[in-house]
Amino acid sequence: MEQDVALAVVVLVAGGVAAQWLAFRFALPAIVILFAAGLLVGPGLGLIDPSEAMGHNLHALIGLAVALIVFEGGLALNFKELRAAGQGVVRLTVVALPVNWLLGALAAAYIGGLDWGASILFGAIMVVTGPTVILPLLRQARLERRSASFLKWEAILNDPAGAILAAAVLEFLILFQFGDDEALLEVALRLGVGLAVGVALGVGAAFLVRRLFVADLTPEILKTPMLLALALSVYALANLAISEAGLVAATVFGLTLANIDVPGLSELKRFKEGLVVLIVSTLFIVLVADLDTEVFLALSWPIVLLTLAMLLVVRPLAIALATIGSDLDWRERVLTGAIAPRGIVAAAVAGLAGARLAEVGYDEAALIEPTVFAVIATTVVVHGFALPPLARALGLSKGDDPAVAIIGASDWAVDLSRALGLAKVRVVLIDTFPGAAKRARRAGISAIQTQILSEEAEDRLADSPIDYALVATKDDVYNALVSARLGPDLGRERVFQLPAAGDVDLAHELDRDWRGKLFGRLPFAEYERRFEAGWRFAAEPATRALAPQTDEAGLVFVRGGRILFDSLEAQDGSGLEDGIAVVFLPPEEVRGREVEEEAAGSTSLLRSSVKR
Missing domain, CATH: 3.40.50.720 (NAD(P)-binding Rossmann-like Domain)
Structure with missing residues (x-):
């Protein structure tokens, strides 16, 4: 058993790094190669089965890894950039998120044929784009600063928001299924408490770090381990309040650190960027390799049509509605409406939430995982290759001249x-x-x-x-x-x-x-x-x-x-x-x-x- 785990870890880590190098060498979207590598070593050749090798600990490890990813993403969010981006970021997060949820749920019900419970949960999962896929694409596409800011802020903020929304929806649907008349009020209260706890833990941890670093109370050799330990700690503690509140805490921790002038943080950021590249590479292969062949057998024409609707109708329409009267020009609205690759958080939530919802009697819930992965696969490939030429065609690229x-x-x-x-x-x-x-x-x-x-x-x-x-x-x-x-x-x-x-x-x-x-x-x-x-x-x-x-x-x-x-x-x-x-x-x-x-x-x- 120990040898199986060691072999799985080696294959995942080495495969992730190899995929990133191939992407660099041949100027290809890294996320596409990672997806292909996961299919190859998992369902394709059967070299590894992450769930069998790591058992029930797999999802807990994925959660901790995602916490580090959103923490590092939060470190990339500077309020100066937010001011430069104008009101567009608010529209793409606060306004577009519920619109995406509503339209995604309607599409799942009327096009995908899912029951209303599964449709509402599917719509909640699909509101996220995620820094794990957006940030690598932005590095390759060379977007001008404002457009890149829109996609980056949306991905980093919506990732934890979407995860906690999906967790709250799942909890409500389970309580509702068991006849709890006050399910909505109970979930709303827990959601409010969870968000408050997550924000408080994130902000508190950031100011604790600032105090320790400014007063020289932490030796250099402990600074990076301290940041990583705190990111994981606030994640775990916030999750005690409500599932996925930890992602909010980790994101707020990184966001606050990035904007309170902590000395020496730039050097630490570079280390964490390399660490996150390794984590993202490994995680993406893990999630794809863990797919069961039944997921592929469950694919059908309704799922294919729903996937196309999510790409061509739901996302563009949601962005168009959310940005009416905003300071985004038509080119920025087209770009943000066309680009929305889903990533690790959507995959991780879909695997757990769909199975749990099916256990309590929602018949169509078993289709959530294959449907979500169909959207992930399609958006990763299509948007991975489409972003650079689309940005150039819209005049939102810095160009290829060095x-x-x-x-x-x-x-x-x-x-x-x-x-x-x-x-x-x-x-x-x-x-x-x-x-x-x-x-x-x-x-x-x-x-x-x-x-x-x-x-x-x-x-x-x-x-x-x-x-x-x-x-x-x-x-x-x-x-x-x-x-x-x-x-x-x-x-x-x-x-x-x-x-x-x-x-x-x-x-x-x-x-x-x-x-x-x-x-x-x-x-x-x-x-x-x-x-x-x-x-x-x-x-x-x-x-x-x-x-x-x-x-x-x-x-x-x-x-x-x-x-x-x-x-x-x-x-x-x-x-x-x-x-x-x-x-x-x-x-x-x-x-x-x-x-x-x-x-x-x-x-x-x-x-x-x-x-x-």
Whole structure:
């Protein structure tokens, strides 16, 4: 038995990580691959049966894992973002939730053929979208900030709300079935108490953490374990009041922490993000692998039609009704109405609630689980692939052009930015000196006057996030500090800094955790000296920059949405040879190229990029 459990855990964890890597490698929606992996190792090949391997503890473990997921989701909710999103978030949570419930229940009764008890419970389960599926899709789709905020806030807030709604509906239906005339009042009272307890526990735990962290009463090594322990504790305690109130407590705990200025929280967030990716990957495979073949046998044409109705009628109509008179424009209403993938909470609640409702005499309740999973499977696949192209078609995507931040707006950095722009790279220059930012803007380049390490910079870059960073100031120590700070967020392979001046060898003397990858071979002073002597950056076909007869180095290569910075440290440059290269040319090369182009009567990227 112990070996069966160990094998199941290894298969689930390894399969989840492998699915995430495949999604990254081939630019596919991770949630789709996870769903396919669950079907393969579970009903497909029969490698694992989570319920048999873990017994009755499975659902308790799933609940604890979901608590950590919604806690981490709450940490991503900042009230500044809420203010920027306007009233749309309120409409998508407070207003759209009951409308979704009503329309979902009607569709289940009149299209799916479920009895009214099962229909009401099905409608309650279907109000959730869930951060487990929305957040990975948002990272891939590159939505503009406001639209992403709508979907993110709705998913994170509706997840616990939908779970506790489903639990309350289930309890009411059971009491009603046994002839309890005051069932509604009893459930309403317990629901109110459960919500109050959940909110109180979440807020109280957050302020306890703030007190301990601000007063330095907790050593660094205990901070992350303390947060995880408290998230699980408030979840378990709130569930004593009413089932699923723990999800409210865990979400409120994370939400409060994110908005009360707790020092050192950003470093802890990164650890929990990685942990949650692992949990989500494992859980999704668990829930799909745990499906019994009877679930698939229960699928019928009414269920298929109900699934289509949920996608094409219920969700779009609910959002359209809930957002009447709001500040959402028609494009935002279309996007939010079209995208609503269901995830782990819906799957977990459906398996337990449907079976329990069937036990007390609701004949159609056994169809809840296959119907919910039909909606989950369809929305995961359809919305996973549809979100990026739909966002682009509606003009709500940031586009596929890569974005680079250059920290340090020197004259040569401005010239480099212009050349990158000709290669269709979006560049933003960041400098603390007002004159440098103004000079860059006069050259037609986006520039921000701010300290890159400040919260202000994070807020200003939120509307146009960056994919790569080049830290290019005069101060080598500052360059390393900024690179070390940006590395975990952007990926250490996407953060570069200039080599140090003199005999300092950063590649061997400073660990990669404390610096960026080294860009080019010249320190700041040498770029500055050469620029004053007439050297200029230019964009030209990479085949020419790589030709054996040329002496200049290709500093940056661009092809599609991929960028390769010239570095002494190993990088895979395959596939970029037919792209664009940004090179640093001496004066004689600049003049020679201009003469060639004038003779050919052409206007090339090189000619357009030279600063006269």
